[in-house]
Amino acid sequence: MDGRSVASFSSLEGDDLAPLKPEPAEVFPQSIGIVGLCLGLARYSEQSAAEHLADQLLLPMALAGGGSFTTPRMTEHLHSNIAVIELFLPVRIDCREEGADRLRVEVSAN
Numbered sequence: 001m002d003g004r005s006v007a008s009f010s011s012l013e014g015d016d017l018a019p020l021k022p023e024p025a026e027v028f029p030q031s032i033g034i035v036g037l038c039l040g041l042a043r044y045s046e047q048s049a050a051e052h053l054a055d056q057l058l059l060p061m062a063l064a065g066g067g068s069f070t071t072p073r074m075t076e077h078l079h080s081n082i083a084v085i086e087l088f089l090p091v092r093i094d095c096r097e098e099g100a101d102r103l104r105v106e107v108s109a110n
């Protein structure tokens with residue numbers, strides 16, 4: 001930050017707040033980089049995300065503006081994360097089966 005304490009931000013107004021509102025890609029740059037690495041490596045396997053990783057990929061992917069991956073199946077965590085993310089971010093998350101043990105998850109901006 002610019003050296004001001006957190007308490008001093010309460011007096012800011014209007015244009016003073018602009019530097020404090022990062023673009024989505026600035027919020028979690030490391031997470032987005034990790035997602036990119038995971039998805040880049042995934043082209044060498046049948047599924048790009050293990051079922052316990054799939055729900056964790058959604059938020060950084062939604063903040064990045066979109067993407068897709070495959071996972072073996074729908075889990076309760078994946079289902080609940082989809083519902084929560086769609087409530088708070090302007091994205092749509094679609095899932096479709098592509099065969100036995102293969103679910104494609106696609107995130108797109110609304």
